[in-house]
Amino acid sequence: MTHDVAVTGMAWTTALGTGLDEVWGQLLGGATGLRETESTLVLRNRLAAQVPDPPADWSPTRRQVGLTAATLRRAIEHAGAPPDTLPVIGTSYGPHLDEPSGDLRRWAAEATAAAGLTRPPLTVTSACSSGSDAIAAAARLIREGAAEACVCGGVDVLTPAKRLAHTALGTMSPTLLRSFDLRHDGTLLGEGAGFCVLERLDRARSRGAVVHAVMRGSGSSNDAATMTSPDLSGDGVLLAVRRALSDAGASADDVAVVNAHGSGTPVNDHVETVVLSRMFTGRRPVAFATKGAFGHTLGATGALEAIAVILALRESKVPPVYGLSEPAEDFPLPLPVGGPSEIGEGLGISVTLAFGGFNTCLVFARPVVGDVG
Template identity: 60%
Template structure:
């Protein structure tokens, strides 16, 4: 059963229009600015959205951010009725605002945009957005729904900045994914949602797809709470399961959106996984990563990067990786550096590695609809 992507929306530190943000990514822009803090941090930079404003309570900001982005995704798809909502986040605002819970946040957002079905709330650390999309696809393939709106939202909060300072996963300089000088990540915030539909239902109402969500795969390496397995075994397994789920091979993959968090441990593990996965590949895919532009948006990252992979497939280009000047030794695949890289026709993978060992891979093939 084919699952079509018929609507997309995102809110990022570079803006919220699909085409506009994509152009800025291709041009190598980033959204980092100094964000004041009353606490000592390793780095004052963060990639935050302009609206809602930073002075609001984190829980209110996250709710408004999710509602607006989800509404735009539904509108972009032509407003399909009775969508099955799947909403993801990491801790969301709960590290700082103790009122409410994650399911209630999802229920409030779904109700605010007029969705009648009770939502599924997904919280699997940094893979929450990817897992929300995978759950939405599973609902369609199981017959539980014809259409699902799925994705995630997350906001920068003082507790998250303090946590990454304490863990020393925050870069004291800048986020340089897969660069030999990489020394940590920088936080961002945003929201991304996609509308998934059963092909037959979408055709019946005249919808045109951005892409086909061809396959999904997941694994958990169980190596630790905050660090991946150094060998990248979980990431490799998730990607292999994803390809096997839809009958694609490594030779079919034209582009990979890597997790690319900029921490040496993560970049090394991901490099090892990609080396084994694509070793001997006659036409290796191009790798790109967006966290150096949008920040590490935690629970939202997988949803934002799914949108980025779809746009890369439709445009035939991958944006450069911000901050990448000297690729780490042994990185196995061509990377987009300096300027956008041309892509051959093929499929795209989005790979997400989360704290707690949560790893998810999504595979997309291009459709006929382009972003405006």
């Protein structure tokens, strides 16, 4: 027996703040949390989100635990969920590039305990798909009857080693993160956390919970191409999207809005352009991206973008893509430039691309009117 999965709680910590409606309003207004810094640790750019220059006594692990616990607590409170809700936590490197002796399970357990949760967490690490994969794994546990409710998502702290590593890889922009713009020249890093509470739809209804969305499906794949670059054909990403829509019992024509990965690197933007051109040959859903506002939050990005899709479905609009003024001519879908864009009826999907060839797609639907509360 499989179960429909409801989203009954959400919380995020972003470069723009923490309140769901507060941050969403800033996104609609075209704000960004990226800011200039004098940091000597950023070799190719002078922009960062959240933590431009950590103090001398700053600990990546302490920051990761605090960020995780605070966001988990707010997600649980938003859902009115009990403390025995199962945590499923994704991260990329978390604090481990800077403090390699750290233990993923240890800090995750510490964070969940600090948030008041009583069950030991499950942990997921699949680079920048970690947050999306944690949500997909939690939904699968619920659909197959292995769990009744999960709090799931991703978290990643911005550290000096990550900024140096991306500089060495040549992925950092010397100017600004401009997803799908003719002038795109790289990404910029941020930090953040995002968690959703998922539970069986019938359970949510029986306890009178507000249902913010229904998670209809997910799909994943791996390019098996290179350690850091996607397969330029887009075949792997396309497979993940098709698997997600098949899992949802839907087609491309059912999609109203796409949250693209939108990292701002020429290679990733090219691959997404290819994939979206091949995927949407009929209906043309509106596409948007949030990394220009939040920075690229690595293992948290898929969770933050899942929440953004749910809010877009709720409001029937998407925020403008920060930094986008001249969309690439070959981009196949409508993009919001300079202001919000309306979206129609249909599903919302979030697409995540990650180092190591990981690709993940999540599918969400608006709730039934009686479930919204």
